[in-house]
Amino acid sequence: MRPDKHTHDTDASDAAPPVAASTLFRQSAVQGAAVILVLSLAWPYFGLRGTPLPWPETALGIGAVALLLARLSRQPAWWLWIHALFAPAGWAVSRLDIPPGWFLLGFIVLLLFFRGAASGRIPLYLSNAATVEALGDIFRQNKGLRFVDLGAGIASTLVPLASALPDRQFTGVENAPASWAIGRIRTRRIANVFWRHANLWDQALADYDGVYAFLSPAPMAALWQKALREMKPGSLFVSNSFAVPDVSPTEIVEINDTRQTQLYCYRIP
Ligand SMILES: C[S@@+](CC[C@H](N)C(=O)[O-])C[C@H]1O[C@@H](n2cnc3c(N)ncnc32)[C@H](O)[C@@H]1O
Incomplete structure (x- = not known):
């Protein structure tokens, strides 16, 4: 399905x-x-x-x-x-x-890319290549088929993952119009990527074996509650850089990149 x-x-x-x-x-x-x-x-x-x-x-x-x-x-x-x-x-x-029209234009362009920052304190920045590779290893070891990137940006995580793991299915959920449009163009010919314009809080998680989030500290407590409510036991929740407050991760994967990225992995009980 x-x-x-x-x-x-x-x-x-x-x-x-x-x-x-x-x-x-x-x-x-x-x-x-x-x-x-x-x-x-x-x-x-x-x-x-x-x-x-x-x-x-x-x-x-x-x-x-x-x-x-x-x-x-x-x-x-x-x-x-x-x-x-x-x-x-x-x-x-x-x-x-500066003519005021330029400020209006700048504001509109920013909003098209940074809607998430205005509405939920989640700006756009991208997982780097080393992180995406580590994520691929995590999903490879995880036997599941379906993975979702909540707040998927311009699909720069899903495009390489979908090509590295062609037998798995990836969903990207993004609500900033410009980022979504770029992701849509990038994924339009990739059969194992489903690209959605939607609010991540409205995304049902029950069908997924792995959920990836690279967001900000602000939504982590609420997102973990959503994961606990919706994800099936044994599935995996991975957060890039932002730990769930007061919850011990099952594993922390440390990436050897310049910003010493940490992937916090939580197995759903
Ligand atoms: C830090 S970026 C991560 C992008 C991508 N996942 C990656 O790792 O490269 C977070 C993304 O979440 C999006 N976002 C923020 N709030 C959202 C919401 N409520 N629903 C869907 N996407 C959202 C932002 O627009 C932004 O593109």
Whole structure:
């Protein structure tokens, strides 16, 4: 039985774990609070003195206050940088006199590739060749026939796997339109790859002997619960780089690549 039709479930909803929306809200609140705080002091101050608002200094002030608020509310380290630089960078870019249409275009292109980052804190980056080779070895040792890559990017994992293991079936699930379209083109003549435009949270896992995920820390706890609910006993869940919190992997495969990739393998009980 084929696990899925070849492609195009175009109505992928965004039933990601709630963490995404709450993060967006939290970070917007930090930046918004900094803007309101600095402007509510700077505007009256310079207004009463009858001098125009000095935008470079104001932008730096907003960055400093946003950094402080982010520190005080214990945001992850990389958010501190974003908060500190956002307003100054915004001011600097506004000086370049770039027509606004370019920003809209850039935003649309980013969204077409990074929809997962906006909706579920899962950006696009690709498994490297050494990792794909190790994954092939893991699946080869695993007797099962069907494997699924949840968040399959541009099919750069599935294309080599399908050619290395022609007797197995591979499904790729991707919801970013541009990545999905590139993957669709790359897999269109590969008989043992089923390429879907769908939300990974809507992908049923019961038919698969192996599930591969290279996502981010954000969805791992919820994804593991989904795997436990849906995957059959004895099947294999492999996560590249991001361990399931508080669950001991059955095995960790260490890849000898520059980033010392680790594949966390969990056998479903
Ligand atoms: C880190 S990339 C991994 C790509 C590929 N699996 C690989 O290993 O090279 C994660 C991918 O998951 C996709 N993604 C994020 N959220 C998703 C969702 N809810 N449903 C389907 N795909 C999603 C992203 O668009 C991105 O392409």
